[in-house]
Amino acid sequence: MSAVAEGQPGALDKQDELDALSRGAKRRVPSLSPTQAELIDAAIYGAPNAQRASVYAFADAPVLIDVKHVERIYNADSENYTHALHDVSLQVREGEFVSLIGPSGCGKTTLLRLIAGLDFPEEGQLTVSGKVVAGSSYERGYVFQQGALYPWSTVEGNIATGLKARGVYGKQKHRVAEFIEMVGLQGFEKSFPHEVSGGMAQRVAIARALINEPKVLLLDEPMGALDAFTRIELQDKLLDLWKRLSSTMVLVTHDVDEAIYLSDRIVIMTPRPGQISETITVELGRPRARNDIDFIHLRTTILEKLHLAGEKPEPEFRI
Amino acid sequence: MFWKPQSRVWYAVAVAGFGIALAVSFFVPANIPGFAPGEIHSIDYPIDPTNYRIVLAAVAVVMVALYPLSYFFPTLRKRLFHKAQFVFAGALTLMLWDLLTSKLFVLRPPYFPGPVSILAYIPSNWFNLLSHVGASSRLFIGGLLLGTIAGIGTGILIGWFRQWFYWLFPILKFTGVVPATAWMPIATVLLKPAPVAMTFLLVIASWFIISFMMAQGMESTPKALYEVSETLGAKRSYQLFHVAIPHALPSIFTGISTATAMSLLTLVAAEMMGATAGLGYFINYSKTFNKWYQVYAAIIIMFIAFSIILAVIERIKQYALRWQKGLVS
Incomplete structure (x- = not known):
C-alpha cells in the first residue's frame, strides 16, 4: 500500500514546511495520507493485514x-x-x-x-x-453473464446438458439430483428458466458447468x-x-x-x-x-x- | 378477460332474441312476390323451416338451462354474461336474415338463400357433405404433413450447411414467390391421379414458408447458446439437435401457421379446378346447378371443419412450445 504515499501532501518534507512557515506562509492543512491512516488504524485495531503471516496457501500448488x-x-x-x-x-x-x-x-x-x-x-x-x-x-467450465440457459429445457434438463452432450448421462444420471441439491434448487427441477429468479438461474448455470467436474x-x-x-x-x-x-x-x-x-x-x-x-x-x-x-x-x-x-x-x- | 357488463339483463335479452327470431319464423307470412300468401308455387330449394326453428329453440333452451347451472361455475357465468351481447346480436342477425330472404324476399333466392334453406339442407344430406369433408381433409392433412416434413428437412439443411444453402435456397425462393396455384395446370396434366397433383400443390404451398422459417429460426440462435454447449463438451451434431432446432421451434410453428392458411387457400382453389370430390369441388358443382344454398352450406361446413383442423394444430403447438408459456403472451 506504500505506492499511494508518494506525491501526497502528507509526504512533504517537514523542513520545507517549516521554512515556508517562517517566510510567513499560511499553515496548510494536509489531508491524512493512507500511510498515516494506516498507522492510526494499526494503533486502534492492531497491525494491518500486510504485516501478518501470509494466508495465501497456493504458492506451492502446481x-x-x-x-x-x-x-x-x-x-x-x-x-x-x-x-x-x-x-x-x-x-x-x-x-x-x-x-x-x-x-x-x-x-x-x-x-x-x-x-x-x-x-x-x-x-x-x-x-x-x-x-x-x-x-x-x-x-474448462464457463458461466455466462446472463446464464445463457436453454429456455426450452427445464432446470433439470439444463443441468444435465453436460452429461448428455458427453454421452455419459445414462451412467451418471444420479449426479443431476446431487448438483440440484448442491445449489439448493430442490423443488424447481421441472421449472423452466423463465419461471425461476435471476439468482436461481445463475445457480443453474453454475451447476450446469460444474457437473462435468x-x-x-x-x-x-x-x-x-x-x-x-x-x-x-x-x-x-x-x-x-x-x-x-x-x-x-x-x-x-x-x-x-x-x-x-x-x-x-x-x-x-x-x-x-x-x-x-x-x-x-x-x-x-x-x-x-x-x-x-x-x-x-x-x-x-x-x-x-x-x-x-x-x-x-x-x-x-x-x- | 370478461370485461363486458356482468348483468343478467343482457343474458335475458339474448335469450329473448332467439324467442323473437322464432316468433318471426312462425308468425311473419312468406310474402313471395307474384304469389298470394299461402298459395302453392313451384320452387327448387328447401323451404321447410323445421330445422331452423329447432336450432333457434335449442339455443334458447340451452341458454335457459345454463343459467341456474352457472351459479355453481363462476367462470362459466362470467363467460356467459360476457358473451351475452354478442349472442343477442347473433340472434338478431339470424332473424334479419330470415326476414330479408324467406319472408320478405328483399334478398332473393337462389343467390341469397335463407337460414331456413341451408339448415333444411345440411341434415338431410349430411352423409354426402361428410364425404366431401373427408376428401378435403385427407388431401389437406396429407399435403401439409408432407410439406412440413419436406420444409423442416430443407430448413435444417439450408440453416446448418452452407453448401445446401448455396444450392437449395434460390430454388426454394423461386417456389416461394410463385403462388402454388400457378402450378395447377402443369400439375394436373403431369401428375395423375388428381389427388397426387393436389398433394403436390399443397406441398409447394407449405414447403417454402416452413423451411424458410426453420432456417431463420436456426440462424438467429444466440452465439452464447452454442458456446455454452461447446464448453459443456457438445459436438456439432448435439448442437444441431439440442440447440439450433429447439431454438427454431417457435419459428417453425409460425411457418406452419402461415403454411396452413396458404394450404387451405390452395386446397379450395385446386378442388374447384380439377377435383371430383372435396368441399371446393362441391361448391363449384353446386354453383353450376344453381343450388346456392348448397354453396352456403358448404361454406359453413368448411368453417367448422377447418376450425377443428386449426384447433388441433394449435394444440400441438402449445404442447411443443409449453416452455414458452408465460414467457410470451
Whole structure:
C-alpha cells in the first residue's frame, strides 16, 4: 500500500514546511495520507493485514493455467482494429480463486474466453495443465453473464446438458439430483428458466458447468445482473461450492467487494490496450467479513489503483 | 378477460332474441312476390323451416338451462354474461336474415338463400357433405404433413450447411414467390391421379414458408447458446439437435401457421379446378346447378371443419412450445 504515499501532501518534507512557515506562509492543512491512516488504524485495531503471516496457501500448488505474453487484436487486418489484450501473462494455480477486475474494455472477458478456448490469441500461448488450449473443452467450465440457459429445457434438463452432450448421462444420471441439491434448487427441477429468479438461474448455470467436474470454472460476471442481496447470497454459494469441490475458479467482475470477498488473488487490468497492471494477493483469512477493517483497506487500495476512489474531503482539524 | 357488463339483463335479452327470431319464423307470412300468401308455387330449394326453428329453440333452451347451472361455475357465468351481447346480436342477425330472404324476399333466392334453406339442407344430406369433408381433409392433412416434413428437412439443411444453402435456397425462393396455384395446370396434366397433383400443390404451398422459417429460426440462435454447449463438451451434431432446432421451434410453428392458411387457400382453389370430390369441388358443382344454398352450406361446413383442423394444430403447438408459456403472451 506504500505506492499511494508518494506525491501526497502528507509526504512533504517537514523542513520545507517549516521554512515556508517562517517566510510567513499560511499553515496548510494536509489531508491524512493512507500511510498515516494506516498507522492510526494499526494503533486502534492492531497491525494491518500486510504485516501478518501470509494466508495465501497456493504458492506451492502446481500451475494449472499458464498464460504467456498473449496478444489479442480484434479485426487485426482492418483499420479500426481493437487491441483487446497486450502482453498478458498470468498463472493460475490449482485450487486457487482468482478474480480479474477492471473497467469495461480492459479485456478481462477476452482473457477469460481465451482460457476457455472460445477465442484465440494473435500471439502468445495459453496452456491448461501443460496442454495448449486449442478449443473449448468440458474441462474448462464457463458461466455466462446472463446464464445463457436453454429456455426450452427445464432446470433439470439444463443441468444435465453436460452429461448428455458427453454421452455419459445414462451412467451418471444420479449426479443431476446431487448438483440440484448442491445449489439448493430442490423443488424447481421441472421449472423452466423463465419461471425461476435471476439468482436461481445463475445457480443453474453454475451447476450446469460444474457437473462435468471441470479443472477450472470460468465465471464471466455471473452476478452482474443481480440485486445486492441475491449477489451476496450467490457469492456465499459459490465459495461453498469452491470449497466443497476444491475446484479452481477464475472470475471476471467489476465489483471490487466481490473480488475481495471471494478471491485469493485479484488481477487488476487496465484498458486500451487491455493489460494486467497489477496482481494483488488477498491476505485475508476466510470466512471474510465485508466490514472488516482490512477488507475496507484493501478495497480502498484497489479503488485507488483503479482511479475510482474519488476526492477525499479535507479534514476540518488536525489531531 | 370478461370485461363486458356482468348483468343478467343482457343474458335475458339474448335469450329473448332467439324467442323473437322464432316468433318471426312462425308468425311473419312468406310474402313471395307474384304469389298470394299461402298459395302453392313451384320452387327448387328447401323451404321447410323445421330445422331452423329447432336450432333457434335449442339455443334458447340451452341458454335457459345454463343459467341456474352457472351459479355453481363462476367462470362459466362470467363467460356467459360476457358473451351475452354478442349472442343477442347473433340472434338478431339470424332473424334479419330470415326476414330479408324467406319472408320478405328483399334478398332473393337462389343467390341469397335463407337460414331456413341451408339448415333444411345440411341434415338431410349430411352423409354426402361428410364425404366431401373427408376428401378435403385427407388431401389437406396429407399435403401439409408432407410439406412440413419436406420444409423442416430443407430448413435444417439450408440453416446448418452452407453448401445446401448455396444450392437449395434460390430454388426454394423461386417456389416461394410463385403462388402454388400457378402450378395447377402443369400439375394436373403431369401428375395423375388428381389427388397426387393436389398433394403436390399443397406441398409447394407449405414447403417454402416452413423451411424458410426453420432456417431463420436456426440462424438467429444466440452465439452464447452454442458456446455454452461447446464448453459443456457438445459436438456439432448435439448442437444441431439440442440447440439450433429447439431454438427454431417457435419459428417453425409460425411457418406452419402461415403454411396452413396458404394450404387451405390452395386446397379450395385446386378442388374447384380439377377435383371430383372435396368441399371446393362441391361448391363449384353446386354453383353450376344453381343450388346456392348448397354453396352456403358448404361454406359453413368448411368453417367448422377447418376450425377443428386449426384447433388441433394449435394444440400441438402449445404442447411443443409449453416452455414458452408465460414467457410470451
